[in-house]
Amino acid sequence: MNDRVLRVQDLAVHFKLREGLFFKARTYTLKAVNGVSFELNAGETLGIVGETGCGKSTLARAILGLIKPSRGRVLWLGEDLGKLDEEALRKKREDLQIIFQDPLAALDPRMTVRDIIAEPLWTFYPRIARVQVDERVRGMMKMVGLLPNQVNRYPHEFSLGQCQRIGIARALVLNPKLVVCDEPVSALDVSIQAQIINLLKDLQKMLNLSLVFIAHDLSVVRHISDRVMVMYLGRAMEISTQKALYRRPLHPYTSALIKAVPVPDPRLARIASDTGLTGDMPSPLDPPAGCVFHGRCPYVVKRCELEVPALRRMENGDWVACHRAEELDLTIGKSST
Amino acid sequence: MTLLEVKDLDVSFETHDGEVHAVSKLSFSIDAGDALAIVGESGCGKTQSMMAVMGLLTENGKASGQALFKGKDLLQMNVADLNKRRGKEIAMIFQDSMTSLNPYLRIEKQMIEVLMHHQGLDKAEARGHAIEMLRAVRIADPERRIRQYPHEYSGGMRQRVMVAMGLLCQPDLLIADEPTTALDVTVQAQISRLMTELRAKSNTAIILITHNLGVVAGLCDRVLVMYAGQAVECGTVEQIFYQARHPYTRGLLKSVLRLDQPGDTGLEAIPGNPPSLLSLPAGCRFRERCPQAHDACCEMPPMRRDEQGHTWRCFLDQVDE
Numbered sequence: 001m002n003d004r005v006l007r008v009q010d011l012a013v014h015f016k017l018r019e020g021l022f023f024k025a026r027t028y029t030l031k032a033v034n035g036v037s038f039e040l041n042a043g044e045t046l047g048i049v050g051e052t053g054c055g056k057s058t059l060a061r062a063i064l065g066l067i068k069p070s071r072g073r074v075l076w077l078g079e080d081l082g083k084l085d086e087e088a089l090r091k092k093r094e095d096l097q098i099i100f101q102d103p104l105a106a107l108d109p110r111m112t113v114r115d116i117i118a119e120p121l122w123t124f125y126p127r128i129a130r131v132q133v134d135e136r137v138r139g140m141m142k143m144v145g146l147l148p149n150q151v152n153r154y155p156h157e158f159s160l161g162q163c164q165r166i167g168i169a170r171a172l173v174l175n176p177k178l179v180v181c182d183e184p185v186s187a188l189d190v191s192i193q194a195q196i197i198n199l200l201k202d203l204q205k206m207l208n209l210s211l212v213f214i215a216h217d218l219s220v221v222r223h224i225s226d227r228v229m230v231m232y233l234g235r236a237m238e239i240s241t242q243k244a245l246y247r248r249p250l251h252p253y254t255s256a257l258i259k260a261v262p263v264p265d266p267r268l269a270r271i272a273s274d275t276g277l278t279g280d281m282p283s284p285l286d287p288p289a290g291c292v293f294h295g296r297c298p299y300v301v302k303r304c305e306l307e308v309p310a311l312r313r314m315e316n317g318d319w320v321a322c323h324r325a326e327e328l329d330l331t332i333g334k335s336s337t
Numbered sequence: 338m339t340l341l342e343v344k345d346l347d348v349s350f351e352t353h354d355g356e357v358h359a360v361s362k363l364s365f366s367i368d369a370g371d372a373l374a375i376v377g378e379s380g381c382g383k384t385q386s387m388m389a390v391m392g393l394l395t396e397n398g399k400a401s402g403q404a405l406f407k408g409k410d411l412l413q414m415n416v417a418d419l420n421k422r423r424g425k426e427i428a429m430i431f432q433d434s435m436t437s438l439n440p441y442l443r444i445e446k447q448m449i450e451v452l453m454h455h456q457g458l459d460k461a462e463a464r465g466h467a468i469e470m471l472r473a474v475r476i477a478d479p480e481r482r483i484r485q486y487p488h489e490y491s492g493g494m495r496q497r498v499m500v501a502m503g504l505l506c507q508p509d510l511l512i513a514d515e516p517t518t519a520l521d522v523t524v525q526a527q528i529s530r531l532m533t534e535l536r537a538k539s540n541t542a543i544i545l546i547t548h549n550l551g552v553v554a555g556l557c558d559r560v561l562v563m564y565a566g567q568a569v570e571c572g573t574v575e576q577i578f579y580q581a582r583h584p585y586t587r588g589l590l591k592s593v594l595r596l597d598q599p600g601d602t603g604l605e606a607i608p609g610n611p612p613s614l615l616s617l618p619a620g621c622r623f624r625e626r627c628p629q630a631h632d633a634c635c636e637m638p639p640m641r642r643d644e645q646g647h648t649w650r651c652f653l654d655q656v657d658e
Contacts, residue, residue, distance in 0.1 A: 051521040052492065159610045160379070189378040190548050194592035194606035217522050219594035223604050246596060260522040262529070262551030264593045266574040277523050279477075280491060332596075 005210050006040040006063070006178060011072035013055070013062050017285070028285050032058040034234035035072070037311070042177070045204065045211040047221030047242070049257065050231035051281055056214050059231070060180045063212065064096050065089050076178075094124055097171040101183040103163035107155040114151040117141070117169045124174060140169040145199060161192035165199070172203065180212045185220060197223055218254075219261045222246060230254045233284055233292040236311055240318035248331045250320035252297050255330040291323070299324055339405075340510055340542050341390070342366040346402035348382065348389045357614045359385040361566045362402075367559075369509065372536060372543040374553040374574075376589070377563035378611055383546045384432075386563075387512050391429055392419045406510070425455040428503040432515040434495035438487040444471075445483045448502055455506050470501040474531055493524035500531060507539050514546045529556055550593050554578060562586050565611050565622040568640070572647035582649040585623045621651070629653060 013033040019026055033055040040046050048056050061067045063074055065081045074081045076096070081089060100106035107116055117137045121128055138148035144165040155163055164184060171179055181200065185193040201224050204211055215221045221228055222242065229239045230253060238251040249255045256277045277296050282288055288295050294304040303323050311321040322328075348360035360382040367373045375383045389400035390411055404411040406427065411419065423429075431437040439447060448470070449463035458466065464483070471479035474497040487495055496516060503511050513532070517525040529552055536543055545557055553560055553574065560577040562570040562585065570583040581587045588607040609626040612618055618625065620635040627634070633652050642648045 051523060161610065190550070190594075191378060191589060191592045191607040192610075193594065194604045195608070197594075198604055198606055217594075219596050222596065223594065257522060258596060260526040261596050262522075262526070262549065262555055263597050264550040264554050264578070264590065264595055265597065266554045266578050268554075268597065277526075280493065280524075 003042040004039055005042050005077055007073075007075040008039070008063065009037050009073045009075070011036045011059070011062055011074060012070050013058050013067055014070040030285055031234050031287065032284065033062060033069075036231070036234075036236050037072075038229060038236065038239055040178075040210050040212065042210055043204070043208045044227070045213055045225045047225030047228040048212060048214045048231060049216065049218050049221055049228060051216060053233075053281060053284060054231040055234040055284070056216075056231050057182055060098070060182050060212065060214055064098060064180060065092070094174050095177045097174065097176040097179045099164075099167050099171050099179060099181045099184045102187050103160055103167050104155060106167050107163055109155055112152050112154060113137075113141070113146075113158075113166055116155070116166060117173055120170060120174050136173065137169075140173050143172075143203070144169045145195075159192075161188055161195060164188065164196055168196075168199065168203070172207070172209075175207070176209070178210045178212070180214070182214050183216065184213075186215065186217075193220070200224060217261065218246075218257050230257065233281065233287050235292055236319070236321065237293065238318070238320045238322075239311070240320075244316065244318055246332065248329070250314060250318060250325050250328075250330070251293075251322050252299050252328065252330065253293050255332070256296075258332055291321075299328060338369050339366050340369045340371075340407065341544075342403075342405045343386070343390065344403040344405070346386055346389060346400065346404065348385050348394065348398060348400045350395070351397045351399075355615050358566055358617060359398075359614060360389070363563075363566075363568055365561050365568065365571060367510070367542055367544060370536070370540040370542055371559065372545065372557040374545045374547060374557040374560045375563060376547060376550065376553060376560055378548060380565075380611060380614065381563045382566040383563050384514055387429070387514065387544065387546060391423060391427065391512065392416070393429075424451045424508075425506045426508055427510045427512065428506070428508040430499045430503045430511065430513040430516050432518060434492065434499045435487065437499065438495060440487055443484055443486055444490075444498060448483070448498075448505065451502065451505055467501075467505065470505055471498070473504075473535070474498070474501045475527070476501075493520055493527070496520060496524070496528060497531070500528065500535075504535055504539070504541065508541060510542045510544065512544045512546070515548075516545070517552060518547065518549065525552065532556060550578075550590060551595070562589070565617065566614060567622060567650065568648075569623065569651070570647075570649040572645075572649075576645065576647045580647070582647070582654065583623075583651050584627045584629050584653070586649075588626075588628075 011033055012035055015030040015032060017028045017030055036059060050056050062069050069082060114137050117140055118133045121133055137151060141148045146165050185196050213221055213224055225242045227239060227241050228245050230237045232253050237253050240250060249258060279296055282295060290305040290307055291309050294300045309321045309323045311319050313319055344364050346360055346363040350357045350359060363386050377383050388394050390404045394400060400412055448467040452458050452463035452466055468479045468483055471483060476482050476494060476497060517528050533556060547553060557574055559573050561568055564585050570586045577586060581590060591605040592607055607626055612622055621638050624630045624634045638650050638652050640648050640650050
């Protein structure tokens with residue numbers, strides 16, 4: 001297809017760490033993201049889900065060119081972001097924006113809402129007229145559901161949900177094409193989460209945005225994603241369409257994540273099945289050989305301990321990194337054996 | 338047997354902006370071995386009501402009313418008497434495990450302190466006990482782990498340590514303040530299962546403070562819904578989940594992100610924000626966000642009760658479905 005805007009190819013981000021002093025010092029390599037590939041179309045939403053430490057935020061930052069990848073490429077409209085110099089990359093940022101997790105920490109407490117939302121405009125169009133800025137800021141506030149007459153207020157005068165709306169207005173003020181949302185609702189209350197997710201969904205339709213929506217919980221990305229990528233220890237385990245993923249996940253890890261979401265229904269919750277997951281996620285400093293998930297997988301076989309499963313395409317067009325994807329039937333609601 | 342009975346609890350804080358009414362006239366009770374959930378949005382008073390019961394309010398806070406624990410009023414008790422009960426008969430698990438564990442002390446030191454104080458054990462006995470408890474919450478290799486500092490644990494493990502510490506003296510009442518909120522779903526499931534097991538084993542009553550209705554459904558017998566400092570509905574989980582009578586409870590249930598329903602159904606959010614506790618509106622506090630508000634709501638609705646003991650604060654009798 002021609003409207004493919006973002007291509008990520010074999011992206012890896014490794015951090016060098018040192019432990020100890022002088023002669024005893026040892027360096028470690030932390031492979032936060034280790035060979036992730038995916039593509040994103042215009043107007044499409046890709047949800048990225050995984051537990052804390054799976055590399056999803058690092059991936060987000062690498063997509064935006066905020067961290068230099070150790071390997072692989074990020075192609076934005078066919079152009080390799082890694083090859084651009086500072087100045088050229090800065091210009092690209094007009095198209096690429098981010099919404100952060102902690103809405104209050106992401107806003108400067110000493111700036112008014114007007115200044116916060118207008119800052120990207122001043123940065124990219126220093127000669128823009130003041131009236132025009134004011135008009136745009138008020139327009140943005142209305143669009144995200146804030147009262148335009150509150151432009152002179154400071155972040156602390158708003159609730160967390162409203163602060164996230166300010167963050168969204170700031171990200172959208174330049175008319176970007178791609179917005180990376182890094183856990184935009186995990187800090188918010190349940191009733192407010194639904195508000196923000198609905199808002200992002202509406203805005204995306206209105207502005208034909210491409211969204212990368214990161215969350216640690218599959219229930220959050222479900223309502224907004226067209227496709228979902230599940231990450232574990234720096235690798236993509238599965239990339240499936242939203243419909244298929246929640247009905248019949250391909251990877252045992254996806255299935256465990258779905259089962260771990262508590263069901264808000266007492267009659268069902270009492271008989272809720274075990275997630276099948278044991279133990280904790282291994283340290284990314286020392287990932288297991290073979291499939292990174294093999295130590296916790298209920299379907300593990302000998303081959304999983306030896307051979308890293310490649311991310312491969314299944315018949316229905318979804319992607320999975322599991323040796324046994326064809327033989328396992330992980331349909332949700334069916335009792336697992 | 339009623340273990341804790343809270344009657345007309347008021348909690349307020351003196352601040353520069355004026356008096357903040359965090360909790361107004363809250364009444365509820367919990368029986369021995371029961372599990373009660375207190376549900377509501379940030380700032381609805383669910384944490385502060387429990388802090389008041391534990392005698393842990395900050396300097397500018399004051400509480401009035403009664404909190405009868407085994408018949409004795411905790412609010413009137415002096416610190417020495419409170420200390421005899423806190424940690425031993427009532428324990429609390431705080432929300433943020435990183436800030437509630439002391440980063441300078443080994444896990445061992447933090448765990449055995451409470452045992453040596455309350456049960457007069459010597460160090461070796463207390464240590465053995467603590468290791469057993471860590472094993473019960475499934476910390477692998479507890480003999481080595483207990484010598485480590487909090488930063489050497491992952492978030493989920495720290496939260497499990499908090500659960501272990503709360504249960505060390507086998508309290509009659511465990512107050513858990515959002516014990517799983519900051520955690521991954523897989524760890525959340527582990528902690529929930531752990532609390533259910535421990536409750537069955539030692540007959541500990543649990544008050545679970547949370548805004549996640551999913552966790553409540555699997556763990557609790559009764560639910561108290563709070564809004565803007567007040568109780569708005571209270572009943573068994575079945576009553577709250579299937580026959581919610583208060584519009585706020587119904588809104589909360591609809592806005593939960595869930596996986597067991599078709600994915601394309603729209604998400605219904607409750608519009609607006611809770612009122613400021615500095616200047617509470619007259620009448621029903623949920624009025625401004627309520628889809629069913631009418632003229633009568635300008636007056637505060639009383640707490641009503643049906644024959645099954647289901648209570649709610651709304652003029653309407655409507656039940657879902």
